[in-house]
Structures are given as structure tokens and as C-alpha cells.
Amino acid sequence: xxxxxxxxxxxxxxxxxxxxxxxxxxxxxxxxxxxxxxxxxxxxxxxxxxxxxxxxxxxxxxxxxxxxxxxxxxxxxxxxxxxxxxxxxxxxxxxxxxxxxxxxxxxxxxxxxxxxxxxxxxxxxxxxxxxxxxxxxxxxxxxxxxxxxxxxxxxxxxxxxxxxxxxxxxxxxxxxxxxxxxxxxxxxxxxxxxxxxxxxxxxxxxxxxxxxxxxxxxxxxxxxxxxxxxxxxxxxxxxxxxxxxxxxxxxxxxxxxxxxxxxxxxxxxxxxxxxxxxxxxxxxxxxxxxxxxxxxxxxxxxxxxxxxxxxxxxxxxxxxxxxxxxxxxxxxxxxxxxxxxxxxxxxxxxxxxxxxxxxxxxxxxxxxxxxxxxxxxxxxxxxxxxxxxxx
Amino acid sequence: xxxxxxxxxxxxxxxxxxxxxxxxxxxxxxxxxxxxxxxxxxxxxxxxxxxxxxxxxxxxxxxxxxxxxxxxxxxxxxxxxxxxxxxxxxxxxxxxxxxxxxxxxxxxxxxxxxxxxxxxxxxxxxxxxxxxxxxxxxxxxxxxxxxxxxxxxxxxxxxxxxxxxxxxxxxxxxxxxxxxxxxxxxxxxxxxxxxxxxxxxxxxxxxxxxxxxxxxxxxxxxxxxxxxxxxxxxxxxxxxxxxxxxxxxxxxxxxxxxxxxxxxxxxxxxxxxxxxxxxxxxxxxxxxxxxxxxxxxxxxxxxxxxxxxxxxxxxxxxxxxxxxxxxxxxxxxxxxxxxxxxxxxxxxxxxxxxxxxxxxxxxxxxxxxxxxxxxxxxxxxxxxxxxxxxxxxxxxxxxxx
Numbered sequence: 001x002x003x004x005x006x007x008x009x010x011x012x013x014x015x016x017x018x019x020x021x022x023x024x025x026x027x028x029x030x031x032x033x034x035x036x037x038x039x040x041x042x043x044x045x046x047x048x049x050x051x052x053x054x055x056x057x058x059x060x061x062x063x064x065x066x067x068x069x070x071x072x073x074x075x076x077x078x079x080x081x082x083x084x085x086x087x088x089x090x091x092x093x094x095x096x097x098x099x100x101x102x103x104x105x106x107x108x109x110x111x112x113x114x115x116x117x118x119x120x121x122x123x124x125x126x127x128x129x130x131x132x133x134x135x136x137x138x139x140x141x142x143x144x145x146x147x148x149x150x151x152x153x154x155x156x157x158x159x160x161x162x163x164x165x166x167x168x169x170x171x172x173x174x175x176x177x178x179x180x181x182x183x184x185x186x187x188x189x190x191x192x193x194x195x196x197x198x199x200x201x202x203x204x205x206x207x208x209x210x211x212x213x214x215x216x217x218x219x220x221x222x223x224x225x226x227x228x229x230x231x232x233x234x235x236x237x238x239x240x241x242x243x244x245x246x247x248x249x250x251x252x253x254x255x256x257x258x259x260x261x262x263x264x265x266x267x268x269x270x271x272x273x274x275x276x277x278x279x280x281x282x283x284x285x286x287x288x289x290x291x292x293x294x295x296x297x298x299x300x301x302x303x304x305x306x307x308x309x310x311x312x313x314x315x316x317x318x319x320x321x322x323x324x325x326x327x328x329x330x331x332x333x334x335x336x337x338x339x340x341x342x343x344x345x346x347x348x349x350x351x352x353x354x355x356x357x358x359x360x361x362x363x364x365x366x367x368x369x370x371x372x373x374x375x376x377x378x379x380x381x382x383x384x385x386x387x388x389x390x391x
Numbered sequence: 392x393x394x395x396x397x398x399x400x401x402x403x404x405x406x407x408x409x410x411x412x413x414x415x416x417x418x419x420x421x422x423x424x425x426x427x428x429x430x431x432x433x434x435x436x437x438x439x440x441x442x443x444x445x446x447x448x449x450x451x452x453x454x455x456x457x458x459x460x461x462x463x464x465x466x467x468x469x470x471x472x473x474x475x476x477x478x479x480x481x482x483x484x485x486x487x488x489x490x491x492x493x494x495x496x497x498x499x500x501x502x503x504x505x506x507x508x509x510x511x512x513x514x515x516x517x518x519x520x521x522x523x524x525x526x527x528x529x530x531x532x533x534x535x536x537x538x539x540x541x542x543x544x545x546x547x548x549x550x551x552x553x554x555x556x557x558x559x560x561x562x563x564x565x566x567x568x569x570x571x572x573x574x575x576x577x578x579x580x581x582x583x584x585x586x587x588x589x590x591x592x593x594x595x596x597x598x599x600x601x602x603x604x605x606x607x608x609x610x611x612x613x614x615x616x617x618x619x620x621x622x623x624x625x626x627x628x629x630x631x632x633x634x635x636x637x638x639x640x641x642x643x644x645x646x647x648x649x650x651x652x653x654x655x656x657x658x659x660x661x662x663x664x665x666x667x668x669x670x671x672x673x674x675x676x677x678x679x680x681x682x683x684x685x686x687x688x689x690x691x692x693x694x695x696x697x698x699x700x701x702x703x704x705x706x707x708x709x710x711x712x713x714x715x716x717x718x719x720x721x722x723x724x725x726x727x728x729x730x731x732x733x734x735x736x737x738x739x740x741x742x743x744x745x746x747x748x749x750x751x752x753x754x755x756x757x758x759x760x761x762x763x764x765x766x767x768x769x770x771x772x773x774x775x776x777x778x779x780x781x782x783x784x785x786x787x788x789x790x791x792x
Contacts, residue, residue, distance in 0.1 A: 286672065
């Protein structure tokens with residue numbers, strides 16, 4: 001299989017690294033707008049499979065030229081470009097995969113999931129597959145939901161819980177992935193599914209302590225707007241409750257609330273002297289770049305899905321999760337645990353496509369895949385998966 | 392008499408209006424780099440005494456030409472230009488007044504002793520002004536200004552002064568705003584994040600930001616508010632002038648301002664993230680100072696005056712000894728935001744600074760300020776000054792401790 005990985009950031013690096021070792025993939029094209037990044041990536045990973053190309057993710061026609069001749073494109077850029085890249089895949093006849101979706105459209109400048117799902121017919125007609133939101137969360141978290149749901153007679157609740165106890169030396173307000181995305185995600189009114197209905201709640205409200213598996217333990221979590229909540233209640237029938245909680249320290253939340261109250265998280269440019277600048281861009285420019293944090297991030301990250309329902313006639317609450325140590329990941333792969341966890345599932349998805357184990361056409365989210373091979377596959381790629389019974 | 396009010400922002404406009412209506416000045420020149428702004432003030436005052444001229448305070452030659460024939464220049468622009476304006480006045484033999492000075496120039500770190508307080512940068516013109524036969528009144532607004540005079544009033548009743556504590560409290564809020572400083576946000580951020588000067592044990596020393604938190608009972612309706620040490624002008628001159636020049640002594644002097652919980656949180660966050668920094672950063676090819684961006688997103692204090700509710704109380708506690716007995720006075724002025732705006736069309740913050748500044752100029756015109764040279768407010772006779780406050784709707788209240 002010939003794969004093109006678009007975006008040579010931290011996650012793109014993990015995907016290429018994983019694929020460079022898989023026998024199913026004969027060639028990997030790494031494309032980015034910045035040739036320095038692709039060259040550095042090729043040097044870092046080595047081998048003979050990697051080819052570098054320059055590509056501008058905002059232009060369909062230029063993408064089509066770069067995509068042609070590849071079987072599949074993995075979009076490791078930011079959600080803003082999702083539709084452009086999907087369109088280019090259709091024209092270049094490539095399968096498509098991404099790790100996140102944008103929206104809501106009225107607040108962010110990136111397309112919503114519904115706009116991506118609208119490509120279903122076109123991909124089906126072209127005999128192509130488009131796997132959406134195939135990272136760790138969303139991604140592995142959706143697959144965990146399906147895996148546990150398959151083992152229950154009745155599913156009541158699906159709760160995604162993402163916790164990280166890491167600290168970054170010298171920074172009290174650091175993001176392990178794009179600070180712009182983190183700020184945006186935390187400030188959007190989170191979508192929740194309650195009693196069979198979707199609702200939006202207040203951002204950064206509803207504080208709750210969640211006890212993550214050891215060695216993380218209890219962390220303060222907040223409801224956050226996330227992809228899983230949009231599709232799991234639709235695709236896993238009969239559930240009453242679905243939400244996504246992210247562990248955020250009280251100091252981080254207070255800081256973010258203050259910045260929001262001041263108007264410093266707004267995208268809309270303001271006039272400063274004779275210049276115009278977006279306050280959020282200024283804020284982001286002052287925060288550390290996640291790719292520079294590397295060895296300074298210490299602690300564990302845990303992504304998992306809690307599913308509650310009836311199994312063998314009795315009510316059970318199970319949490320299926322994967323955990324990574326940031327420093328270990330940095331030593332082994334040169335990236336944080338967060339980037340590692342995000343890059344592995346798409347690499348597995350590519351290998352399954354290559355082996356013909358994923359044959360579904362059209363656009364779909366990960367809970368529609370067969371979850372059974374996934375725990376083994378994740379383990380084989382260095383991502384252990386555990387299931388814990390909750391009281 | 393002819394006065395020039397340099398800078399027609401909120402404070403300059405108040406001062407100009409009081410001067411024009413005082414009957415002591417037959418000419419009040421409004422000078423501003425922005426002629427439109429000067430014209431708006433001229434229109435608001437609507438007095439035959441008022442004229443406008445376009446002057447850039449940063450352009451020494453232009454200023455020198457503009458002040459010919461003027462008796463006193465009242466500097467109401469940002470403090471950055473004070474020294475240059477004082478030089479220009481000296482060369483032209485024109486008296487001078489201002490209501491704040493740049494205290495941010497000192498780089499002494501918390502815990503260390505300050506070698507030379509920033510006030511020296513301006514008081515050093517004393518000899519030259521004396522020789523030229525002109526007067527230079529510095530820091531003559533509300534605080535500094537009235538606060539210094541309140542200390543002097545109390546000190547005049549004592550044989551020896553022990554402590555001078557300046558206390559600035561404001562419970563003003565603006566509906567719909569989480570953080571809306573009624574004073575220049577840049578100045579507020581700077582004042583609060585800078586190590587604060589305190590005079591103790593015979594030296595001017597620096598404290599870390601947010602030091603000395605305590606609750607202070609401001610007079611009603613301001614009430615009890617948390618206060619913190621902040622860097623300010625008063626403590627740079629009072630220990631020297633009340634203590635040494637007037638010979639009353641002074642063991643301790645500080646300035647504390649009331650800061651609500653949200654102010655402390657906001658300023659901490661800005662400091663922590665580098666948003667209070669004036670060092671330019673590159674943001675997608677645009678070079679800006681983060682603090683300027685913060686100011687740009689905050690509401691302009693000028694637009695808040697008509698919506699501010701609450702009151703401010705600015706005063707000084709002076710403790711000492713009289714006839715062998717411990718005595719103490721708390722003397723303050725108080726202003727209601729809404730009433731002030733309704734009555735005078737200015738924010739209480741600007742009004743309380745602009746009025747004392749104008750009173751100093753009125754006293755100067757009346758020949759009641761006889762001193763030559765450069766001096767801080769505590770060197771003026773407080774009695775005629777304070778007597779004039781009620782005429783302009785400001786009060787002076789005192790309580791024996």
C-alpha cells in the first residue's frame with residue numbers, strides 16, 4: 001500500500017514512524033507546507049520507504065497533484081483543512097483518514113462533522129473509505145465504547161474520560177497539543193447527551209472528580225465539547241447518557257476563565273496602534289509550543305471510555321483505557337505521550353485497510369468498525385489496553 | 392495670567408474647565424497633539440478665555456515655541472515626557488505643574504534598598520528653578536497631591552510624626568464588565584505588578600508585588616476592602632519633606648490600594664503568562680507588545696464614566712506625638728462616581744485628579760504659592776488649598792484616631 005501522510009508535526013511523525021515498520025506499507029509520502037519539517041522527519045526515521053513532498057493543505061488542486069498515485073491519505077493537519085483534503089482525495093481516488101473534526105461553525109473557522117459526513121455518498125460512489133476522527137480520543141475512545149457495548153445486553157451510559165497528571169517544568173499554563181485548539185475546545189459550550197437528547201451546557205462548569213487508574217488517581221474534570229458525544233449516541237442505540245470529560249487543573253480553568261472574561265481568547269482582531277492582531281494569537285504566541293516541551297513533560301496520560309449497562313443480567317460499569325508515560329514516549333519516540341497515543345490508531349487503521357480488514361466504504365466514525373482486533377493491535381504497537389471494573 | 396494645559400484627556404479637560412471658570416486666568420491655552428480632542432474640550436468649556444493649539448509634547452522645539460508668554464504650564468500628558476517638559480519650561484522661564492511622575496524607572500528588586508527614588512529625577516531641577524525664579528509643583532493631583540497635603544495637615548498639628556499611610560479605595564464597578572479599570576489600564580497593571588516602595592528603618596525599600604494584604608475600613612459608602620502595597624509617588628517624598636525638610640521626622644511611610652479579588656486574579660494571570668510585558672512579540676508577522684493588546688481589549692476608561700457606580704475614598708492616616716501624647720488623624724476625600732458624572736460630566740477618577748491640579752494653579756495665580764524651585768505637594772500650605780475643595784464639589788473629611 002502507498003500512503004501519504006499530510007502534516008509533519010508531532011502526530012504525523014508518530015504515524016510515519018509506525019508505518020515505516022509495517023510490512024503492509026511499501027511507500028510513505030510525507031507532505032507538508034514546510035519542506036524543512038518533512039526533511040527533518042525523513043532524517044529522524046530513516047529507511048528507504050519515505051518520500052518527501054511539499055503540499056499546501058488549503059489548495060485542492062495542488063493537493064490532487066500530490067495525492068495522485070497513493071492509495072490512502074492520512075490527514076495529520078488541523079481540522080480547518082478537512083473538507084479541502086477530502087475533496088482532493090475524491091479527485092485523486094485515495095482513501096481518507098483524519099483524527100479530529102472542527103466546528104461548531106459559528107464559533108470556529110473549521111468545518112463540522114456533519115459537513116464531512118455529507119461526503120458519504122460521494123465516497124461510496126467512488127468506492128472509497130473515509131475514516132473520520134481516528135486518533136486516540138476521538139478514535140480509540142469510540143472503539144472502546146463499541147468493544148464494551150458489544151459485550152452488554154443493554155447499554156445505558158458512555159462516558160469518555162481523558163486524564164493527564166503531567167506537569168511541565170517552568171510552565172503553569174502549558175498545552176500538550178495545539179494551545180489554540182485546547183483553548184477553543186475548553187471554551188465551547190460542551191455538547192452532552194442526556195435522556196435521549198443532545199444539549200449544550202456552560203463551558204468550564206460542572207466540575208467533578210474522576211478517579212483515573214493508578215498511578216494517576218483522582219483528578220478534577222470538566223465537561224468539554226468533543227467529537228465522540230456527537231456520534232456515539234446515534235451509532236450505539238438505546239443509551240441514555242453520553243458526555244466527555246477532560247481533566248483540567250483548577251488553576252488552568254481559573255486562568256482560562258479570566259482570559260475569556262478579558263476578551264483575550266477571542267479570534268477577532270483588535271486594533272493595537274496602527275496594527276490589527278487577534279488577541280488569541282497573541283496569547284498563543286506567549287505559550288510554549290507543545291513540540292518544544294518534549295522532555296520537560298513529566299507524568300502519565302490516560303484516555304478511556306466508561307460504559308455502564310447490563311451484562312449477563314447484572315448492572316456493570318467498566319472503564320476501558322490506554323495509558324502512556326510522557327517521558328518514556330519521549331525517550332522511545334521523541335514525542336509526548338499525547339502525540340504518541342494520537343498517532344498509533346491511525347497507523348493501525350492504515351494497516352487494516354492494507355490487509356483488507358476494513359472494507360466499509362463512505363464516511364464513518366470509529367465506533368462503526370469491528371472493535372475486536374483493536375486491543376491486540378494497540379498492544380502490539382506499544383499501546384496497552386486495560387479494562388477496569390468500577391464500583 | 393496665562394496658563395497652558397498640555398494634554399486634553401480627561402484630567403486635562405477637568406483642569407482646564409476649572410481654570411477657565413476660576414476668574415484667575417484671562418487665558419487658558421489647550422494644547423494637544425490631537426487638535427480635534429482639544430477642540431472638543433474647548434467646546435465643552437465654552438469660555439472666551441480658552442484657545443487651542445496643536446503641540447506634540449514630545450517635540451521640545453515646538454513646545455518651546457508654544458509656551459512663549461505663558462505663566463504656567465500644567466502638564467496633563469503621560470508622565471514619560473515630564474523631564475523634557477520641565478527642561479523646556481526652565482529654558483523659557485515658565486512655571487510648571489504636573490500630577491504624576493514616572494515611578495517605573497527604578498529597577499530595584501524586592502528586598503533591596505533603593506539608591507535613589509525616581510522623584511529625584513524631577514526634584515533635581517529645584518536649584519535651577521529657584522535661580523530662574525520659577526515654580527515647579529510636581530505630583531499635584533488627588534493621589535499623589537491631596538494625599539500629601541492631608542499628611543501635611545496632620546503633621547502641622549504634631550511635634551513628631553511616626554507613620555504616614557496613604558490609603559486609596561474604590562468600590563466602583565461597571566455593569567457588564569468583569570475587569571474595567573476606571574484609570575488607565577496600562578498604569579494600573581504597571582503599578583500593581585511592580586515591586587512596591589515602602590519607607591522603613593531609615594531607607595526606601597522594595598516589597599514584592601501584592602505584599603501587605605489586609606482589610607481596611609474605608610469610610611462609608613466605600614466600606615471594607617482588601618488593600619495591598621503598591622508603588623506610588625507619595626512614599627518617595629513624604630519621609631524626606633515632612634521628616635527632614637519640615638523636621639517632623641517620619642519612621643514609616645507606605646501606600647496601599649484596594650484591589651478586589653478579580654483584579655488580583657487578572658493581574659496575576661497577565662503577569663504569569665507574559666501578557667503584562669511591554670516587550671514586543673512576533674504574532675504571525677505582526678510585532679506588538681502584549682500589554683498594548685491587553686489595553687486594546689479592555690474597555691477605554693473614558694467610555695465607562697457614565698456607567699460606573701460606587702464611590703472612591705482617598706486619604707492619609709498620619710500618626711505621631713503631640714505634647715507627649717500619641718495622636719493620629721485619618722483625613723480623606725470622597726467622591727461618588729454616578730453623582731460626579733451627572734453633575735460635572737467627568738468620571739470621578741479624572742475629576743478628583745483634575746480639580747486639585749487646577750486649585751494649585753488658581754493659588755499660584757492668586758500669589759498664594761510663593762515658593763520658587765521644584766517641590767512636592769506637602770510643601771504647599773494646606774489650609775487655603777483644602778478650603779477651596781468644596782467650591783468644586785470635593786470634600787475633605789477627617790477623623791481623630
